[in-house]
Amino acid sequence: MAEETLDAESKAPLTRSSSELTHLADLYRQMFLIRRLEEEAARAYSTGKIGGFLHLYIGQEAVGVGAIAALKKDDYVITTYRDHGIAIAKGMSSRALMAELYGKVTGCSKGLGGSMHMFDKDHHMLGGYGIVGGHIPLAAGVAFASKYRNDGRVTLCFFGEGAVSIGGFHEGLSLAALWKLPIVFICENNEYSMGTPLSRSMSVEDVSMKALGYGIDRDRFFCEDVLEVERRIGEAVLRARETSMPTLVEVRTYRFRGHSMSDPAKYRTQAELDEHKGRDPVHRARADLKTRGFVEARVAELEASVEAEVADAVKFAEESAEPEAALLAETTYDGPFAS
Template identity: 45%
Template sequence: MAARKTTRKSSAKSNVSKDELLTYYKDMLLIRRFEEKAGQLYGMGLIGGFCHLYIGQEAVVVGLEAAAKEGDKRITSYRDHGHMLACGMDPKGVMAELTGREDGYSKGKGGSMHMFSKEKHFYGGHGIVGAQVPLGAGLAFSDRYRGNDNVTFTYFGDGAANQGQVYETFNMAALWKLPVVFVIENNQYAMGTAQARSTSTEDIHTRGVPFGIPGEIVDGMDVLAVKAAGEKAVAHCRAGEGPYILEVKTYRYRGHSMSDPAKYRTREEVQKMREERDPIERVRTMLLDGKHATEDDLKAVDKEIKEVVNASAEFAKESPEPALDELWTDIYAETAPQEA
C-alpha cells in the first residue's frame, strides 16, 4: 500500500474537519476490507452464488450518506454491501447473510443481492437491473403522500440507465415532484460492456433534461465532492422541487461479479485507477498532509477495521444455517411488517 502514490492533488477544502475526514476514511476502509474479506470467503466456498463487490466505489455511498438525515430512505441494486455498511447496518448481519446463515439480515433467505433493514430505512438489495428505480420513486411517493421532508436515494448503474422503466420513472417523478435523488453510479462498465459501446449519451445525467430534472456529474473518487453534490441534491428535493440526478463517475476494481474474467478492460487501466484515483488513498493523503493524523494513527485505524471485519467473518462462519422450518416462513404476512 505504501508504494502507492497519489498523483492528484487532493481537493481538500480547508473547512473540512479532522473528525469528518477520519469518519469518511473509516467508513470507506470498512467497506473495502469487508469486501476483500467477502471475496476471500467466496473463494473458500463459504459464500455462494452471485457476489458483486463494491471495491473502488466506496466514496459514492459514504459521501451521500454524509448528506442524509434520519428518515431518509435508500434503495439499490444487487451491488449492495457498501450501501448497507454505509447506512449503519451491522457488518456481522451482512456477512452472515452472505454465508447464508440464520443471523443474516434476511435469515439466510436473501443472500448477497437481497438484504433489507427496516431500522436503517434500507429497502434492498434488488436483483433485476433497473427495477429499483421505480421502487425508489415509490418510496419517495410515500413520503410526499405523508407530507414529510424525507428524501429517497435511488442508486442504479450506467447499465441500468438503459432500461425503459428508468425513463418511465423520470417522467412520473418529475410530473409529481417526487423527493428522489437518482444516483447513477457510473462505473463505466455494464457487466462487461463499456459505456461507449452501450449508451448513446456520453453524460447520462443529461437524459433527465427532457423531463425537466436537473443533474450533474460528480467525481465519485472524491468523497468530499460526492458529499457536496449530495447536499445540493437533497436540498432541492426537501424544498419540494422534485427529483435530482447525480451522475457519479466511479470505477469498480473487481469484476462485475466473482466469476467475471474481466477481459473487457486491461489490467493497466485498473491499475492506473487504483494508483492515481483511489478514494481511500485520497483521504489518507489529506489526513497525513493536513497533519490530522500520523502514519501510526492510521495504522491503528486499519487494525481496528480489520478486527471488525474479522469478527464479522467469524460470526458469519459460526452462525448456524437456518432451520429447515424457515423454508416455509415469510411467504405471507399476517400484518404488513413495515407498518408495525
C-alpha cells in the same frame, strides 16, 4: 507510542477544521471497512463459504459513503445488487452483512436474501435488487410515500449506467418528475455494464443528459474525493427536501474487480485498471487525512479497529446457525396464508 499525540488531539478545541477532520476520518473508516469486508468476502467466496453471485463494490466505496453522508438518519436508500457498501454506509452492522453473505440466520435477511438483497429496516435501507432498473420505480414509490405523508424524508436511489437503457429507469424518472417527488437518482457510472463499455451501450456519453427529457436538475462529476461526493449529493438532497424536486446525478467511478466473482474482466486492459487504481478514492481519503493533520498512528489505530471488526464479522458468520425451514412459510406471507 501515539498516546500523547492522541491526547493532544482530543484536548484540541472543536474547530471547524477539527470536526471536518473527524468527519473525514469517519468516512474513511466506512470506506476502508467496506473494502476490507469485501476482500474477506471474496476470500470466503473462493473457498465456497459464500455462494451464488458476489458483486463487489471495491473501487466505488466513495460514492455510497459520500452520498449517504449527505443524508439524515431517517432518509431512505435503495440500490442494486452491488449493495454491500451501500448497506454498510447506511448503518448495517458488519456482522449482519457477513452473516447474510454466508447464508446464516443471523444475517440481515436471515440468510434468505444473500449478497444481492441487503435489507435493514431499522436503518431505512430498503434493499438491494437483482433486476436491473426494477428498483427505480420502487424508489419513486418510497418518495411518493414521503410526499403523501409529508414526512420530510429524502430517498436516494443508486443504480449503474447499465440501468439507464431499461424501461424502469425512464418510468421511474418520468413519474418522479411529474409528481415532484423528493428523490435523488444516483447513477454510479463505472463505465461497464457487465462487460459492455458505455460507448457500446449508450448513444450519448453523458448519462446526466437523460434528466433533460424529464425536466429535472442534473449533476455530473468524477468521484475522487469522498467529501466532494457528499457536497455535490448534498445539494441534490437539499433540493429534494426543500423543494420536493428530483435530481439525476451521474457520479463517474470505476470498479476494480470484475462484474461479479466469475468475471475475469478481459474486456479492459491492465493499464486502464492500473490508471484508475492510481486514483483510488480510498487511498485519496487516507492521504487527505494525513495532510490535514491526522497522524499515522491514529490512522493505523483506525485501520486496526476495522481489521478487528472484519475479523469479528467473519468469525460471527462462520459460527452462526443456518436458517430453519420453518422460516420459509413465515417470510413468504405476512400472517396466515389462508385466512
